[in-house]
Structures are given as C-alpha cells and as structure tokens.
Amino acid sequence: MTGDAAKRIGEVVLAESARFTVHCYDLHGAPPLGAFLRASDGHAPVYAVVAGASTVSIDAGRRPVALGEEEESEEAVYRRNPQLAQLFRTEAQALAVGFRDGDALRHYLPPRPPRIHAFVSLCPPEEVRAFTQSLDFLALLANAPIPSADDVLAACVREAAAAHDDRHAFLLRAGRETARLLGADVQRLMTVLKRIRP
Amino acid sequence: MGLDLSRAARDIDSMAGRLHDGAAAQAGRLTRARAVLQAQDARLDALREKVNRGGDRVTFLVAGLSDGLAARHPAPDAPSDYVALGADGSQIEADRHTPVACFLLNVGTVTLRYGDAPGATLDSVPLLLADAADLEVRDPSGSRSVRLDGPLLGVRRAIEEHRALLELARRAPPELPVVALLDGSLVLWTLSGQAYPDFVREALLDRALLPVLDEFAALARSRPLALASYISYPRSTDVVNTLRVAECPYEPPDCDRHCAGRGAFQRPCDSVGGVLDRDLFGGLLAPGERSALFDSASSIVRRYGRHAVRFFYLNVGDEIARVEMPQWAADSPRLVELAHSLALDQCKRGRGYPVALSESHEQAVVHEADREQFWRLVENALARRGLRAETSAKSTSKRTRWL
Numbered sequence: 001m002t003g004d005a006a007k008r009i010g011e012v013v014l015a016e017s018a019r020f021t022v023h024c025y026d027l028h029g030a031p032p033l034g035a036f037l038r039a040s041d042g043h044a045p046v047y048a049v050v051a052g053a054s055t056v057s058i059d060a061g062r063r064p065v066a067l068g069e070e071e072e073s074e075e076a077v078y079r080r081n082p083q084l085a086q087l088f089r090t091e092a093q094a095l096a097v098g099f100r101d102g103d104a105l106r107h108y109l110p111p112r113p114p115r116i117h118a119f120v121s122l123c124p125p126e127e128v129r130a131f132t133q134s135l136d137f138l139a140l141l142a143n144a145p146i147p148s149a150d151d152v153l154a155a156c157v158r159e160a161a162a163a164h165d166d167r168h169a170f171l172l173r174a175g176r177e178t179a180r181l182l183g184a185d186v187q188r189l190m191t192v193l194k195r196i197r198p
Numbered sequence: 199m200g201l202d203l204s205r206a207a208r209d210i211d212s213m214a215g216r217l218h219d220g221a222a223a224q225a226g227r228l229t230r231a232r233a234v235l236q237a238q239d240a241r242l243d244a245l246r247e248k249v250n251r252g253g254d255r256v257t258f259l260v261a262g263l264s265d266g267l268a269a270r271h272p273a274p275d276a277p278s279d280y281v282a283l284g285a286d287g288s289q290i291e292a293d294r295h296t297p298v299a300c301f302l303l304n305v306g307t308v309t310l311r312y313g314d315a316p317g318a319t320l321d322s323v324p325l326l327l328a329d330a331a332d333l334e335v336r337d338p339s340g341s342r343s344v345r346l347d348g349p350l351l352g353v354r355r356a357i358e359e360h361r362a363l364l365e366l367a368r369r370a371p372p373e374l375p376v377v378a379l380l381d382g383s384l385v386l387w388t389l390s391g392q393a394y395p396d397f398v399r400e401a402l403l404d405r406a407l408l409p410v411l412d413e414f415a416a417l418a419r420s421r422p423l424a425l426a427s428y429i430s431y432p433r434s435t436d437v438v439n440t441l442r443v444a445e446c447p448y449e450p451p452d453c454d455r456h457c458a459g460r461g462a463f464q465r466p467c468d469s470v471g472g473v474l475d476r477d478l479f480g481g482l483l484a485p486g487e488r489s490a491l492f493d494s495a496s497s498i499v500r501r502y503g504r505h506a507v508r509f510f511y512l513n514v515g516d517e518i519a520r521v522e523m524p525q526w527a528a529d530s531p532r533l534v535e536l537a538h539s540l541a542l543d544q545c546k547r548g549r550g551y552p553v554a555l556s557e558s559h560e561q562a563v564v565h566e567a568d569r570e571q572f573w574r575l576v577e578n579a580l581a582r583r584g585l586r587a588e589t590s591a592k593s594t595s596k597r598t599r600w601l
Binding site for chain 2: 062065
C-alpha cells in the first residue's frame with residue numbers, strides 16, 4: 001500500500017519517536033487536521049496523523065507585517081510581493097500512530113522515528129482504509145500530550161470515515177472504541193462524540 | 199561589567215544640546231543653499247566656467263553639471279512586467295587571532311519578477327578565499343604585494359557582487375526590462391587617493407571590476423538593462439560643493455591660497471557649509487521626482503572610462519536617496535527612466551527601500567552564530583588532517599569566558 005496514488009507533501013525536518021514535523025513543499029499546503037500521513041523509511045514506513053500545522057517566517061528574527069491595505073485581494077498581496085512565498089514555511093505536526101512491519105500493519109509506536117528528510121505523503125483512501133481496520137491507534141491520539149488531543153482524535157475519525165464505503169458503520173465502530181478509551185471521563189467523551197457525529 | 203550607559207548618557211545629552219544650539223545656523227545655511235541652487239540654475243554656463251577655472255585648486259569634490267542643476271523630473275510610469283535584480287555581500291574576515299589566514303565572502307542574490315508571471319529566486323553563494331593569490335594583490339612587474347584585508351577585502355566583495363549581478367542579468371527573461379541594483383556606491387572609494395600603489399588599482403579595477411562593467415554594457419545593448427547602485431540616506435555633498443564654488447568670492451577659486459587655515463564655518467563658501475545634498479534636494483523634489491544627472495568627480499572615477507559614474511537624487515517618499523549609474527546607462531534616456539521608475543517602484547513595494555536590495559542583504563547576512571560555526575568548521579577540518587588549529591590565548595579566552 002505504498003503505491004503511486006499517495007501525494008507527496010513534504011519532508012520530515014524534526015523527528016522523535018512519538019511525533020515528527022513535516023516541512024510542506026507548498027506554502028500554506030498543510031494537510032488537513034486528522035489526515036493520515038506516511039513517512040517513507042524504506043521497507044518500514046511510519047504512519048502518522050496530522051495534529052496541527054503552522055506557517056511561520058523562515059527567519060525567526062523577521063516578522064510579517066500587513067501589506068495589503070491597498071490591494072484588492074489577498075492573492076494580489078502575493079503577486080505584488082513574489083518573494084513572500086520564499087520567506088515563509090508551512091509545517092505540519094504529526095503524531096506517529098503505527099508502522100508497516102513486513103506485510104503487517106502495527107498500530108503502536110514505531111521502533112524508531114523516520115529519518116530527517118524522509119518523504120511524507122498523504123495516504124490515499126485505500127491505505128487509510130487498510131490502516132484503520134484496527135482502531136488500536138486511537139489510544140495514542142487520546143493520550144497524546146497535546147492541548148488539542150480531543151480535536152485531533154475527532155478529526156482523525158472523520159478523515160478515516162470518509163475513506164470507508166460504509167461510513168456509518170465505521171463511525172459506530174470508532175465511537176465505541178472512543179467510549180472504551182474515554183469512558184472514565186464522560187465530559188471528554190461527549191466532546192469527542194459531538195465532533196464525530198455525522 | 200561592560201558599558202556603563204548611565205555615564206555615557208550625560209555625554210549624549212550634552213551632544214544633543216550642542217546640536218540644538220547649532221540648528222538655527224544650520225537651517226540658515228540650508229535656506230541659502232536652496233536659494234543659490236535656484237539662482238545658479240539660470241546661469242549654468244557661468245558656473246561651469248568658474249568650476250573649470252578653479253580646476254584642481256578647488257579641494258572639494260565638485261559635481262559635474264552636464265545636465266542642469268535644479269531640474270526636476272517626474273516619475274515615469276513603471277512597466278508592470280519587469281525584473282528587479284539585487285546583489286549584496288558580507289564577509290567573515292580572518293584576524294591575527296584566527297587559526298588560518300582565510301576569508302569568506304557571502305554574496306546574496308535576488309531575482310524578483312513582477313507582472314503576469316510573478317516569481318522570486320533568493321540565493322546566497324559563499325566563496326572561500328584561502329589561496330595565496332586570493333589573499334594578496336601582487337605587483338606583476340615587481341616583488342611587492344599588498345594584503346587583501348580590511349578595505350581591500352571590501353573592494354573584492356564589491357567585485358563579486360558585480361559578478362553575481364551580471365550572472366543574474368544574463369539569466370533574466372530577455373523580453374522583460376531589468377533593473378539591476380547594488381547597495382552603496384559604484385565608486386570604489388577605497389582605491390582613490392594614494393593609500394594603495396597603482397598595481398592594486400590595475401588588479402582590482404582595470405582587470406577585475408571594469409571588465410565586468412564592460413560585459414554589463416554589452417548585455418545592455420541587446421536588452422533593456424539598467425544597472426544602478428542605490429544609496430539610502432546619502433551623506434554626499436557633491437552638489438553642495440558646486441554651490442560652494444558659486445559662493446566663492448575669489449577668482450579663480452583656489453582653496454589653499456585663499457582659505458587655508460581658516461576654521462570651521464570661517465570660509466566665505468561656508469554660507470552653504472554643513473548642508474548635505476539630500477537636505478538640498480529634500481526641499482526641491484516632490485515624492486517620486488528625481489534631480490538632474492550629475493557627474494562624480496572622484497579621482498578614481500577618471501579610470502572608469504565609459505563607466506564613469508553619474509548620479510541623481512530621488513525622492514522615494516520617506517527620504518532622498520542617491521542613485522548612481524555608469525555613464526553608458528546614464529546617457530540612455532530610456533535606461534535612466536527605467537532606473538528612476540523601477541527604483542521608485544521597488545521602494546514602494548519595500549516600505550521605503552528597494553525590495554531587491556533588502557532581500558539580497560537578508561540572503562547575504564552572516565550572523566554571529568554563523569561566524570563562530572564557520573571557524574569551528576575550519577578548526578575541525580584542520581584537526582581531521584592532523585593539523586593543529588593554533589589560536590591566540592586572547593581568542594580562546596573570549597570564547598570560553600570563565601569565573
């Protein structure tokens with residue numbers, strides 16, 4: 001499931017066991033929150049879920065300023081200042097949720113993070129479908145030490161559901177798994193369920 | 199304990215007081231300079247003749263008046279599709295504490311395309327100067343040599359900036375008008391005067407910079423290419439010095455004969471003294487307008503031939519800038535219009551300063567951390583080959599501060 005249908009969006013520029021950062025090739029071209037990514041690493045690609053994105057100045061010492069007061073459109077700001085596209089970078093933060101181990105898909109942290117400059121692709125629907133046959137990885141998202149873990153979890157479920165032919169059945173299965181994970185915290189559970197409701 | 203700012207503050211305050219006391223007199227000299235500018239504009243030929251009669255006896259650098267004095271030219275329309283090029287450099291300089299004699303030049307370059315197909319290419323290219331031929335200028339007909347450091351390294355850097363800019367110009371889409379900008383003066387002031395022997399001028403100017411300018415001129419024959427340098431907040435007084443000649447009561451003007459030994463503001467021509475060209479033209483030019491073209495009278499420029507430097511002042515809105523062009527470009531009304539309109543357009547896009555130059559500076563800049571990293575790379579490379587990187591105790595002490 002690492003065929004040509006996957007769209008390459010960037011490269012790993014910061015790698016840890018549980019998360020990595022992707023420098024996206026296109027400015028403002030971050031993959032959607034909750035989307036499934038694959039960081040190629042030869043025979044053992046790492047799967048990850050987009051947990052956030054940011055677009056910042058390449059040079060930390062240079063802050064963007066408002067330029068468009070006299071422009072008709074946002075596009076015109078970029079056309080008038082073509083250098084801008086070179087001076088910002090869009091990065092996506094990804095939480096590792098599994099990896100390929102020979103023919104098997106594993107739904108827990110990979111033995112090692114992807115390499116710096118590993119190519120990162122957006123998983124095509126069939127790959128998402130295959131990976132989400134098991135929902136064990138949702139525990140990694142539910143327990144991720146990030147402030148927006150609930151939103152990332154819900155966004156991931158919505159993204160995965162869109163890849164399944166029977167979307168409703170998938171949502172039911174994901175809802176049950178979420179209830180199992182968050183059952184002790186009813187408020188959190190309700191928050192997530194509200195956000196994955198069709 | 200480092201700088202005690204509270205002590206310095208007292209001196210700063212008294213400096214501000216002295217400036218305030220002198221402000222009224224300065225304003226009077228500026229008013230006088232503006233009046234002389236207008237009056238002399240009506241009798242340019244007489245002023246030119248007086249300047250010629252003075253010749254080298256006038257010790258100020260006097261702007262050549264081939265194009266008028268108080269003329270104002272409104273901004274031509276800038277083409278909507280054009281290319282702005284910029285090149286700027288910075289350097290890491292060895293000093294006597296560093297382990298190896300070598301220099302690093304870093305030239306930042308920018309190509310900005312505007313109009314229907316906008317785009318940008320930003321780049322920087324480091325150049326390590328470490329061979330004997332790079333580190334000194336040798337007299338080919340003798341055994342003398344001059345170390346290439348300090349100001350001469352600045353000249354070498356300027357040459358590399360010109361070369362980089364020429365490469366950009368060659369690669370620019372041939373159908374579009376191009377403004378190629380450098381930061382600072384086209385005049386290599388370092389080489390004027392007697393500070394360096396003539397073989398240095400021959401090596402760095404005649405055999406290095408001028409051939410690059412020749413190639414620019416050749417390229418400009420086949421495409422609209424305006425080469426210009428841009429000086430923000432210029433401190434030059436070439437035009438005011440011309441007004442000094444107008445104010446001179448002696449005939450012919452002869453500074454050493456008539457005014458030697460007179461103190462500050464004691465000479466008759468000091469009626470316009472202390473005024474900068476930018477102050478003079480600040481009262482004359484409306485936003486967008488440029489002045490007449492003047493000729494630089496620097497002694498080194500006499501070697502430039504057809505690349506002799508001409509300049510105009512330009513009101514870019516926030517300040518009066520100085521734009522210099524080689525003579526072959528300044529002699530072409532079309533290229534002057536391009537330099538005028540596009541320098542202005544670059545300033546509008548760049549919040550008062552040409553974008554092509556601010557971005558090439560950003561590409562070129564070498565931060566303190568880069569500098570330290572560079573020397574660490576040098577030391578590591580030496581160590582890998584079993585060479586000991588000797589450095590002074592003073593340098594080591596600065597890098598490993600201890601208590």
